[in-house]
Amino acid sequence: MTFDYNFLVIGAGPGGIAAAKQAASYGVRVAVAEQEAIGGTCVNRGCIPKKFIVYAADIALQDQLAPSYGWSECQRRFDWSQFISKVHQQVEKRNQSYLQTFQKAGIELLRGHATLLDPHTIEINDRKITADKILVAVGGQPNKPDIPGSEFALTSREMFQLQQLPQKLAIVGGGYIGVEFASMMNAFGVEVTLMDTDELILDGFDNDLRSSVQEGLIQRGIQFLGKTTVKEIQKSDQRLHLTLSGDTEEAIAVDTILVATGRTPNTKNLGLENAGVELGKKGAIQVDEYNRTTQDHIFAVGDCISRVPLTPVARTEGEAVAKTAFGNKLQKVNYEYVSSAVFARPEAATVGMTEDEAREQYGDAVQCYRTAFEPLFYSMIERKEQAMMKLVVDSHTERVLGAHMVGEHAADIIQSLAVAIRKGITKEDLDATIGIHPTTGEEFLTLD
Numbered sequence: 001m002t003f004d005y006n007f008l009v010i011g012a013g014p015g016g017i018a019a020a021k022q023a024a025s026y027g028v029r030v031a032v033a034e035q036e037a038i039g040g041t042c043v044n045r046g047c048i049p050k051k052f053i054v055y056a057a058d059i060a061l062q063d064q065l066a067p068s069y070g071w072s073e074c075q076r077r078f079d080w081s082q083f084i085s086k087v088h089q090q091v092e093k094r095n096q097s098y099l100q101t102f103q104k105a106g107i108e109l110l111r112g113h114a115t116l117l118d119p120h121t122i123e124i125n126d127r128k129i130t131a132d133k134i135l136v137a138v139g140g141q142p143n144k145p146d147i148p149g150s151e152f153a154l155t156s157r158e159m160f161q162l163q164q165l166p167q168k169l170a171i172v173g174g175g176y177i178g179v180e181f182a183s184m185m186n187a188f189g190v191e192v193t194l195m196d197t198d199e200l201i202l203d204g205f206d207n208d209l210r211s212s213v214q215e216g217l218i219q220r221g222i223q224f225l226g227k228t229t230v231k232e233i234q235k236s237d238q239r240l241h242l243t244l245s246g247d248t249e250e251a252i253a254v255d256t257i258l259v260a261t262g263r264t265p266n267t268k269n270l271g272l273e274n275a276g277v278e279l280g281k282k283g284a285i286q287v288d289e290y291n292r293t294t295q296d297h298i299f300a301v302g303d304c305i306s307r308v309p310l311t312p313v314a315r316t317e318g319e320a321v322a323k324t325a326f327g328n329k330l331q332k333v334n335y336e337y338v339s340s341a342v343f344a345r346p347e348a349a350t351v352g353m354t355e356d357e358a359r360e361q362y363g364d365a366v367q368c369y370r371t372a373f374e375p376l377f378y379s380m381i382e383r384k385e386q387a388m389m390k391l392v393v394d395s396h397t398e399r400v401l402g403a404h405m406v407g408e409h410a411a412d413i414i415q416s417l418a419v420a421i422r423k424g425i426t427k428e429d430l431d432a433t434i435g436i437h438p439t440t441g442e443e444f445l446t447l448d
Helices: 014-024 040-045 047-069 080-105 176-187 207-219 311-326 355-365 376-380 410-422 427-431 441-445
Strands: 005-010 030-034 108-111 114-118 121-124 127-136 140-142 168-172 191-195 223-225 228-236 239-246 252-254 256-259 263-265 298-300 340-342 348-352 366-373 387-394 399-406
Touching: 005 014, 005 311, 014 030, 014 040, 014 080, 014 127, 014 311, 040 047, 040 080, 047 080, 047 176, 080 108, 127 311, 168 176, 168 228, 168 252, 176 191, 176 207, 176 340, 191 228, 207 223, 207 348, 207 355, 207 387, 207 399, 239 256, 298 311, 340 410, 348 410, 355 366, 355 387, 355 399, 387 427, 387 441, 399 410, 410 441, 427 441
Parallel strands: 005 030, 005 127, 030 108, 127 298, 168 191, 168 256, 191 223
Antiparallel strands: 114 121, 121 127, 140 263, 228 239, 239 252, 340 348, 348 399, 366 387, 387 399
16 A cells, blocks of 8 residues: 555654654655644743743842842842743744754644544545554643633643733642742742642652752742642632632632643544554553554654653654664663653752652662752852752662752753663762762762
8 A cells, every 4th residue: 555654743742753853864754743833832831931931030039149149139120021922932933943854854744633534544634644654742731620610720831821920829739830830930929829639749759859849939938738729719809719628728819820730641532543542541542662552553652641741751752663663673762760850949850769669669678868958059148948869779789779859950960860870870889989069969979
């Protein structure tokens, strides 16, 4: 059978783009179907615009701390609407850059919603096309709780479209999205209330990291309500009233509500059932170790398979799929040491096993090394700030199983350390390494 394309990618996010570029390098005919802006969640309403907001928030925090370093106080005004307009311009530049990349690589962009009609046929805007191999890389979408008044709440998607900053913001959900927005908005002077169904934020991270970030947010003036969630939202007099349940039951009134209660695979209305592609828990596409679905020629990567929902992971999965499909080399992704970060203030980052995960596998052999200290920068400032570092070690082999950090440059430090941990570095190796003084990172080399 002759196909219109050798490879059709549904979704132009990081995973889809990486797969398309890799496949095109083998000289096959590639097309990408996308109904929204190129770049996916990360570029358009996630990592990239979020990091710009983090930078802007850091400038606000530096202004607050500058007098402690001898700078005279001055009154500056932050213009959110001007700033967010520039953010959108930067996003558009990246969209255009991807278009140029597609053109240069000979990748055809098909605009519109793609629906599978059978295992090899896809319909896009009433046009039927065929492909030998297909990749589904459609990402995920934010959840909204099924409660009265949920239509009045925003998700992370709408937060990047705010025309002005709220005075009071309630955030439902203490995952990394909720925590990062709490930190950013607090730096701009917004009164933030953050709530979570657990007593600690950042479920899934190491408990010492969780408690350190939580304490840092509270010190900055963010109100945290643990073991609490919203039961109902009502709107009156331009205010939103939240009825709470759990440890905190009194109602609160705010201008804006952000619901950050997780994400679900964006797999509805794709016609996957027409192609014999099976879904698993919560709508995630079921794949094997090579990212093949229940149809060997149809692959899936990224948030729609619910493995590790991170941009670099999706990109790596996409490249692996293209190599498997067209490079004559079966390739799978190693998820064992994937580093991740929470770009809040304080910043947090992690790689490898948490203490609980390590104890579950290694039992009493696990030994942890932990320190908490005041970074040099904050010794000149009235506000107290603690950095936290932790190593999880197998005492039988001295191998480092995990590293966790809260503090300035945590993401960069952990990312560099991840290479060594992946290669099997031991605690003895770290102890024997001479660090750079005075830096925060050197503390990882002197943990007792």
